[in-house]
Amino acid sequence: ATRALHNNANDISPLQIFVRAKKKINDIFVEIEDYVSETTRFVEGDVPISGDIIDKAETEQFKSYVLKVSGIREVLSRDHMKVAFFGRTSNGKSSVINAMLRDKILPSGIGHTTNCFCQVEGIDGQEAYLVKEGSDEKLNVTSIKQLANALCQEKLCESSLVRIFWPRERCSLLRDDVVFVDSPGVDVSPNLDDWIDNHCLNADVFVLVLNSESTMTLAEKSFFHEVSTRLSKPNIFILNNRWDASASEPEFQESVKAQHQERCTDFLIKELKVSTPKEAEERVFFVSARETLQARLKEQEGLPAIQGALAEGFQNRYFEFQDFERKFEECISQSAVRTKFAQHSSRGKSIANEMRQMLDGIYERANVMHNQKLDQKKKLTDRIANTEQQLMLVTREMKMKIHNMVEEVEQKVAKALNE
Ligand code: GTP
Numbered sequence: 001a002t003r004a005l006h007n008n009a010n011d012i013s014p015l016q017i018f019v020r021a022k023k024k025i026n027d028i029f030v031e032i033e034d035y036v037s038e039t040t041r042f043v044e045g046d047v048p049i050s051g052d053i054i055d056k057a058e059t060e061q062f063k064s065y066v067l068k069v070s071g072i073r074e075v076l077s078r079d080h081m082k083v084a085f086f087g088r089t090s091n092g093k094s095s096v097i098n099a100m101l102r103d104k105i106l107p108s109g110i111g112h113t114t115n116c117f118c119q120v121e122g123i124d125g126q127e128a129y130l131v132k133e134g135s136d137e138k139l140n141v142t143s144i145k146q147l148a149n150a151l152c153q154e155k156l157c158e159s160s161l162v163r164i165f166w167p168r169e170r171c172s173l174l175r176d177d178v179v180f181v182d183s184p185g186v187d188v189s190p191n192l193d194d195w196i197d198n199h200c201l202n203a204d205v206f207v208l209v210l211n212s213e214s215t216m217t218l219a220e221k222s223f224f225h226e227v228s229t230r231l232s233k234p235n236i237f238i239l240n241n242r243w244d245a246s247a248s249e250p251e252f253q254e255s256v257k258a259q260h261q262e263r264c265t266d267f268l269i270k271e272l273k274v275s276t277p278k279e280a281e282e283r284v285f286f287v288s289a290r291e292t293l294q295a296r297l298k299e300q301e302g303l304p305a306i307q308g309a310l311a312e313g314f315q316n317r318y319f320e321f322q323d324f325e326r327k328f329e330e331c332i333s334q335s336a337v338r339t340k341f342a343q344h345s346s347r348g349k350s351i352a353n354e355m356r357q358m359l360d361g362i363y364e365r366a367n368v369m370h371n372q373k374l375d376q377k378k379k380l381t382d383r384i385a386n387t388e389q390q391l392m393l394v395t396r397e398m399k400m401k402i403h404n405m406v407e408e409v410e411q412k413v414a415k416a417l418n419e
């Protein structure tokens, strides 16, 4: 059953909600970009008389839309789904990330291991590398040991960030634009304000990793209290990790589980007020990160997952970890679409509206000008007609006069001849 579940990679991942939305909104902005550039070329003087109708300020305004739209496309291309992990030292934050990434990427171990923020994100290509805060230098990452050394070597500030770029193709979550943020233990002199300002404000999901052998601590609680005062309704998952330990005390397993479950859901519902009771049911899990990672590494070697088991009850814990991942994927993709793309789509709409209003104005002025010219033309033709008529009258009068004169002369001549 476990193998079948694992192989369900063919199933469409909920992360595709985000991936597809991103593609769609990008396609729309490509269209807007074409439209904006075309309009700008037009107002800049493709049409000979445009200078009479469109003033300089308007031309500048159109040019600024070109920049705005390409700016939005740029941000959009960098948009991703971000998940941040918090919890006390040694609870297994780094292990949970490794289990999700199906590889030993982040250093994990007993004692205080992660000493600054570590962000894992996907890159195209084969070579993993890391970049320290405040530097552009790409440092090679060849092994986990070397990565751990690189992270320890310099005394990094605990709230500074090391970015680890890992080949996308090695992990489906990275391929689908999920970015992982690992943190030092919240019990290690956290500078809460810095941590939240620098690493939490744009996170779509938070995962609180607890140690199910003990209980949620005050440090963990206060950190999330602070987070939820700064962000409106953060999405928080709680993992009761090291649940493999419960196998050694089967007689207490159910009661301990019930106790943890109640404390965790109360924390989300009553204390933080970030979840409804129904939501909270889907946010608390009992897992073993170390075991899940081991099982996945075995599977990659073509061996049965159970060879990674640490204790009795492996199947349930493995299943629960996969269940967590599914709920997590649904939550993060929906949340990221809402928070990131809603903003782009409203900016896109307002740019389209402003352009439309300006073009309407230009059309209006062109129309007025057209009518004025028609009017002038009419006046001119009226005047010509009038002149023609007068000319005709004059001519007719002249003709009459000449006629009369000729007649008079004829009469005079006849009279003279008669005499
Ligand atoms: P810091 O980085 O020091 O804050 O710790 P962390 O929360 O990242 O914990 P880490 O992943 O380094 O795990 C600490 C130790 O616990 C490691 O030796 C892990 O192998 C072990 N460990 C992690 N998860 C589990 C688990 O589910 N079961 C058991 N038995 N051990 C675990």
Ligand code: MG
Pocket: 093, 094, 095, 107, 108, 113, 114, 182, 183
């Ligand atoms: Mg760690």
